[in-house]
Amino acid sequence: MPASCGCRRDAALTDFTARTIRHGGDDWLIARYDASDPTTLSAALQTAASGLRDQGGWLDIVPGLAELCVRFDLMKEKPADALARFTAAAEKISSAAAGEGTIMDIPVCYGGEYGPDLEASAEKLGLSPDDLIALHGGEPFLVQMMGFAPGFAYCGQTPEALAIDRLSEPRRQVEAGSIGIAGRQTCLYSLSGPGGWPLIGRTPLKLFDAGRGEPFLLQAGQQVRFRAIDEAEFTRLAEGG
Amino acid sequence: MALRIEKAGLATSLQDVGRSGVAHLGVPPGGAMDCLSLALANWLVGKAPGATAMEITLTGATISFEARMAFALVGGRADITLNDQPVAMQEQHIANPGDVLEIGAMQAGCRIYLATSDDLHADEVFGSASTYAPGGFGGHQGRMLADGDIIATVGREEPDRRTAPVKFHPFLNKGWVLRAVSGPEADLLDDASREALFTEAFRASQRASRQGAELDKPVLSLREAARMQSGPVFPGTVQCPPSGKPYLLMADAQTTGGYPRIAQVIRADRHLMGQIKPGDTVRFMAIEPDEAAQILREKNVLYAELFGQDIF
Structure with missing residues (x-):
């Protein structure tokens, strides 16, 4: 089909x-x-x-x-x-009939130290960084699978224009909240640790907190939409919890 | 009342039997890498088989007691002393305040469980006190123990003196045989490798942790540079990355993986994986799910004679 x-x-x-x-x-x-x-x-x-x-x-x-x-x-x-x-x-x-549920807004600060691979990824894909951000933040994506780490979400599927290979050498340290792209997916890193996806941005939202009443921010089956924010808003949201 | 960690060693943590039903959230089961040694150590101090105990890895550890309590050590073979006097494994002992327990490096096996009659304080998360260090939760502050840590204990009545019949002692080896069922992507191995998987003895490399153990030779080959999407994996799943070095997933393994799943160690034999020491050899013996079910039932019946319940 x-x-x-x-x-x-x-x-x-x-x-x-x-x-x-x-x-x-x-x-x-x-x-x-x-x-x-x-x-x-x-x-x-x-x-x-x-x-x-x-x-x-x-x-x-x-x-x-x-x-x-x-x-x-x-x-x-x-x-x-x-x-x-x-x-x-x-x-x-x-x-089931999809697209009826609420779509969770995920604020993302793209590029810079938050998304160290944004520019290289855009270049590889033949896009400008802004085009890449627009494609990533356009349509809502489905949380297809939770795995890899507690609260780590695989979302998709992303447009063909964003399909990129994983890094040849995984990073030793990826910050929690980092947003990666690879293949027809985008992921959200819930914990800091090693990781192999090219990173384009970071969300200040806490995806996993074992001490929180509901430890997981996302669940498989729900929809998310990424929204570009600036550094000031990132800091404000991160401090606000 | 407490235990004090004088020297934590390579990887010492608080573990019980782990979690169930949370894989879809990305949370691995965790828990003691060798549930039989955990159960026997707990039994020797009068506790339920799955009670929280201390898992000590490869290099040993030094622990001092700040209260009187019974303790027992079960698992890998190491020289152990209490105040410089040798202490036998698989037996119940009494420690007094100020006593220092030194667990040496493992000569065989990879993990020793220290169970105490007093309860060890541990954070319970998702129904288990097991430490899951990559996620930062469970056990003692969500991490591996460090020098100087104090583990609070809650005093319990001293248990009766008990000794376990030798037939219930764990069996140590340097050459392990793990019975396994063929995995969903076993057909991605080339013909020679499919044969080798269940006939060759593989060497456990230095790359070993609670997440998994790499078997670095002989090297297997995949039919093609099979690119697959990540899919669910479980402790005991054997993955074959492009390097061809099979990777045996263990208690803290991530819940999804992107490499071909070529075999699955059966539930009845998974406790053995926790004792594989770098340099040991591992053989996989092919069996069918029905046989695995029968082996599991028989093994549980055998040990239920001591434990009064299923432990595998």
């Missing part, structure tokens, strides 16, 4: 049929899908994941970008039974 990135999806449900469903390990299962329309597929994977959560009986339910994994209790359920139960839920999945 061909679809261009960033297009509005209509309210009709889109079905995806699993290409394979199998054991990923002794106690986890994986269903893989064709990702010709990654954004709609992501929405379908989130819908399927919440269905599995409602069903219960799974130790972990982890949607990927074009796959869905579940971990089951090997002491309580036979592998064949778990596979049958998962197959029934994952064989055919549907995206």
Whole structure:
């Protein structure tokens, strides 16, 4: 099902049929899908994941970008039974009507020390830094997957014009809140640490705080839109909490 | 009342059995790298198998007691002294205020668990007291222990004297056999490497942590420079990066990874991964999920005789 990135999806449900469903390990299962329309597929994977959560009986339910994994209790359920139960839920999945939920505003200070790879990335992509920022901050993106680190979000899919390779040498230190781009995705680093995505900016929002009532700012399945802010606003927002 | 960390060593942290159900938020399970040694150490001091204990890695550590309590050490083999007097592993001992426990470097295995009859104070986050240092939460201030740290303890009644039958002692080796199920991208290995994965002995490199262990030779090769998107991974997943050096993911591994998942160490054998020492060899033995389920049941039944519950 061909679809261009960033297009509005209509309210009709889109079905995806699993290409394979199998054991990923002794106690986890994986269903893989064709990702010709990654954004709609992501929405379908989130819908399927919440269905599995409602069903219960799974130790972990982890949607990927074009796959869905579940971990089951090997002491309580036979592998064949778990596979049958998962197959029934994952064989055919549907995206719910998307685009209706609220879109979270993510303020980003682009370039400079906040986005040390902005200029080099723009040059590589044949864009001006301003064009890159405009493309990144234009359409809302879906949080497709949480992974890598607590609260780290993979969002997409970004326009083809922003598709860039990861850094050949990962950075030893990426500041929390950093925004990276790679392939057809943009990511938000929740913690400081090593990382390999070219960095174009940073948000003053705290993506993960173990001590906060709700530790995670973002959840898979929600939409975000990036908004350019200047350094003064970054400082003001960072200080304001 | 407290324990004082005189010398923290390479990587000492507070751990219990870890977290479950938070992988989709990017939070790994964490917890003791060797749940059997943790369980036995806890049993020896009269505690539940999953109680919080101290995990000590490779180089050892020195700890002093500021209160009287029972303690036990289980895991890797090292020279251990209490006030310069040798102390046996896998036994219950009593420490008095001012006593100094010195745990030497591991001669075999990689991690020792120090369990105490008094409770160790640790921050509980997402249902577990386990330290997850990359995320800065759990355990003692969300980090690995440092020289001079004071771990507050809560006094409990001294346990009965107990000794564990030898058959329940963990089994140490320098050549490990881990039973594993073929992974979802095993077909991205070339034919020779698919064969090698389950026949060769791999060497554990120096690149080892609570996040994973690199096996640096022999080197495997992928059919093509397979670029894949990041997908979910779990402790025990064996990934094959472009270097061809298999990477065995452990308790603190990130929850998604972008390299082919070529195998998965079975649940029943994952506790062994925590004792792999750099330089040890690792062999993978191919089995099917049904056999893995049977092995897990049998292993849990065997140890439930001592622990009264499933520990794997």
